[in-house]
Amino acid sequence: MRRAVPLDALTALYHRRSGQTHLVTEPVPAILAALAHGPATLAELVVRLELQGLVADTDTPARLRERLDELETIGLVWRL
Amino acid sequence: MRQHCTLKIGPRIFRIGSDWAAPVRQLRALYADYPMPDDLIAHFTVRLEAARWWRHFLRPSVHINGDHMLPGALPLPLAQGLLAAEMGMNLQLALGERHFxxxxxxxxxxxxxxxxxxxxxxxxxxxxxxxxxxxxxxxxxxxxxxxxxxxxxxxxxxxxxxxxxxxxxxxxxxxxxxxxxxxxxxxxxxxxxxxxxxxxxxxxxxxxxxxxxxxxxxxxxxxxxxxxxxxxxxxxxxxxxxxxxxxxxxxxxxxxxxxxxxxxxxxxxxxxxxxxxxxxxxxxxxx
Structure with a gap:
């Protein structure tokens, strides 16, 4: 559903459904990579990210939720 | 169109038609050393047309038309017909190219x-x-x-x-x-x-x-x-x-x-x- 190419500090994402290109920075690529393994609750997502060492301690669940809300707005994640 | 020519530029072929002879004559002279197209089926078509039939003769002005159009494009005087042809080729490629x-x-x-x-x-x-x-x-x-x-x-x-x-x-x-x-x-x-x-x-x-x-x-x-x-x-x-x-x-x-x-x-x-x-x-x- 999407294709990601790391550029430098930014990652280029191509969203096949909308045909749009997004330029995103961490932790967005990490969130999308973690959710690529399947749906997760917020708590499960935090565990997945910590297990992979993809998110720093400062990325609290509240901040993750903000990022998820933004990603939902542009159609890159959705609620089940 | 009364006058036309076909031009090959790199991997793309253009057919340019015109209500007037002069722009096509100038194009042929400018592209005289270009290789002949190996295929006469053009990728893009450019049409240089008079806004009204009497504008062929009276203060002739060139409208740039083709398969792809930009609304509101202003016409050019016939003396700049060669420029109109070049702009038309740019426009068709810019709006119509779907491979490169x-x-x-x-x-x-x-x-x-x-x-x-x-x-x-x-x-x-x-x-x-x-x-x-x-x-x-x-x-x-x-x-x-x-x-x-x-x-x-x-x-x-x-x-x-x-x-x-x-x-x-x-x-x-x-x-x-x-x-x-x-x-x-x-x-x-x-x-x-x-x-x-x-x-x-x-x-x-x-x-x-x-x-x-x-x-x-x-x-x-x-x-x-x-x-x-x-x-x-x-x-x-x-x-x-x-x-x-x-x-x-x-x-x-x-x-x-x-x-x-x-x-x-x-x-x-x-x-x-x-x-x-x-x-x-x-x-x-x-x-």
Missing amino acids: LLLHAASAERNGKVLILTGESGSGKSTLAALLGEHGWRLLGDEFVLIDPTTGHAWPFPRPVSLKNASIAVLDAIVPPARFGPLLTGTPKGDIRHLVPNAAALSGMDSPAAPALILFPRFGVPRDVRTMGISEVFIRLTQASTNYVALGEAGFGALTRLVTATPARAIDYPDTMTGLALVEELWSALA
């Missing part, structure tokens, strides 16, 4: 590697590319670079170089008069004169090559060179492409491949000769 990723850029090749010069009108890319074409490089084109999404290579599109204002004299000093089209005065961009690329550029129009350096020139400012982040290059090239969005994932793949594989620099230069020296210096540093 188009970058609004000039390009030249040396030792099998391609230099891409991209920037807004007035950045000097046409003049620099035309000069490189006369100094040991193969000119690929001054208006569009065609990136093949399959190979990542840059295809030539060696239309006659559109020289403007002071650039005309710079090239006039070193190129035989026979390679120039007529001087078009009072156009929306001032004086314009077309320069036919040399024999190496025309005979090599079917030979693409891999990009090796992307430069973003800026003319008329103190000399400076700045390295650029890959994402900055990516953003600027999406802005320089006329069909990035239309190509969808193929365009994304072609552009991300280009920017991750090719070094890029922003260059500022006060005059053309300083710019030329700077390009050669940066190119040598790659080797």
Whole structure:
């Protein structure tokens, strides 16, 4: 559903459904990579990210939720 | 259409029809040394038409039409019919191309590697590319670079170089008069004169090559060179492409491949000769 190419500090994402290109920075690529393994609750997502060492301690669940809300707005994640 | 001709420029074939004989006659003269198209089925059609039938004769003005149109485009006087034909070809390619990723850029090749010069009108890319074409490089084109999404290579599109204002004299000093089209005065961009690329550029129009350096020139400012982040290059090239969005994932793949594989620099230069020296210096540093 999407294709990601790391550029430098930014990652280029191509969203096949909308045909749009997004330029995103961490932790967005990490969130999308973690959710690529399947749906997760917020708590499960935090565990997945910590297990992979993809998110720093400062990325609290509240901040993750903000990022998820933004990603939902542009159609890159959705609620089940 | 009463008058028409078919032109091959790199991998693309254009059919240009006109209500008047003069623009087609001028096109045939300008493209006399170009190879004949190997196929008469054109990729793009340009039509130069009178706004009303009586405007064939009375203050004749040329409307640029074709398969793809921009609403509100103003007509040009018949004396600038050649410019109208060139603008029409640009427009059809820019709006209609669906295979190659188009970058609004000039390009030249040396030792099998391609230099891409991209920037807004007035950045000097046409003049620099035309000069490189006369100094040991193969000119690929001054208006569009065609990136093949399959190979990542840059295809030539060696239309006659559109020289403007002071650039005309710079090239006039070193190129035989026979390679120039007529001087078009009072156009929306001032004086314009077309320069036919040399024999190496025309005979090599079917030979693409891999990009090796992307430069973003800026003319008329103190000399400076700045390295650029890959994402900055990516953003600027999406802005320089006329069909990035239309190509969808193929365009994304072609552009991300280009920017991750090719070094890029922003260059500022006060005059053309300083710019030329700077390009050669940066190119040598790659080797």
